[in-house]
Amino acid sequence: MSKRKRITLTRCIGTLLVSSVLAACSHGGSDKTAPKVPNRICWGAFPGDEVRTLLKPGSQLSVEAKQPFDLYSGKVDTSCIVYIDGNTGFLAAARRFDSYTSWGFRKEDYDSRIQVGQEGMLSDSGAASYFTCNRPANLPQDRWHPNSEKYIILQIDTWDSPGDPDKNRKALTSLMRKFVPFAQQKLRCQ
Numbered sequence: 089m090s091k092r093k094r095i096t097l098t099r100c101i102g103t104l105l106v107s108s109v110l111a112a113c114s115h116g117g118s119d120k121t122a123p124k125v126p127n128r129i130c131w132g133a134f135p136g137d138e139v140r141t142l143l144k145p146g147s148q149l150s151v152e153a154k155q156p157f158d159l160y161s162g163k164v165d166t167s168c169i170v171y172i173d174g175n176t177g178f179l180a181a182a183r184r185f186d187s188y189t190s191w192g193f194r195k196e197d198y199d200s201r202i203q204v205g206q207e208g209m210l211s212d213s214g215a216a217s218y219f220t221c222n223r224p225a226n227l228p229q230d231r232w233h234p235n236s237e238k239y240i241i242l243q244i245d246t247w248d249s250p251g252d253p254d255k256n257r258k259a260l261t262s263l264m265r266k267f268v269p270f271a272q273q274k275l276r277c278q
Contacts, residue, residue, distance in 0.1 A: 122172065122250075123149040130168035130180045131157040133270040134263055139170065139178055141259050144248040146172035157274045159184040159240065160223070179245045180263075182271055184221075186237040202261050205242070205268045212253040214245040215260040217268055221277035240275065242267050 122143035125136035130153055143149075153168035159182060170178035198209030198216060205217035218241045244263055249256045271277075 120145050122177075123147060125149060125170075126151075129170065131155070131270075131274070133157070133168075133180065133267055135266075138259055138263055141251070142246045142249045142256060143170065143177045144172055144175075144250055146175075146177075148173050150174075157182070157271070159221075159275060160227075164237070176247055178247075179243070180267065181243045181245075183241050183243075184237045185239045185241060187239065200257075202264065204261070204264050208261075208264060210257055210261060210264075212256060213247070213249060214243065215264040216241065216243045217264055218242070219268060219272065219277070221272065221275050223276055224278060227276060240271060240277075242271055 122140050123146055125140040125143070127136050128134065129136045129139050129151060150171045151168065152171070154163075154166045157166055159166060165181065165183040167179060167181040169176055197214070198211045200210040202208035202210045202215065202217075204215075205219040208215065208217040218239055220238050221240045222238060242264065244260055244267065246256070246260070
């Protein structure tokens, strides 16, 4: 066999070996993407594909959401947690308070403002907003939590989000802009 044929054969074998190793990695245990997410997630408030961009890689997804989305009828808070391989990857939460002070305390965790709700805040790994919720008088009263608790604080947090922080911030802003009107509608705020 000539030297040229041996070099060509060696290159072909090398190319086949590299291709088979790469194929094994892409089908094997080290999946580099987040698991499939339902079309709508967390009470149906968020598009699954937008939440997926913020999730760390993994193979199994599970969702734990307090149903229904409500901050009345004996409830003062609610949350939805998305787990990736048993670890928290995404959290959406809502809580009712009786004073603006509770919002001021949370603002320390964020470095930027966003235009959402009455005030919105943003960081690389989360977003928060608050709004005032005045419910119609004809709705049942909650004897455990008076109507004075009219400040609603919404929060979204992520853990180990992949990708560029600027893209994550855009995704978090987009999700919060969906979360506020969703919450206002579900809580029947006026």
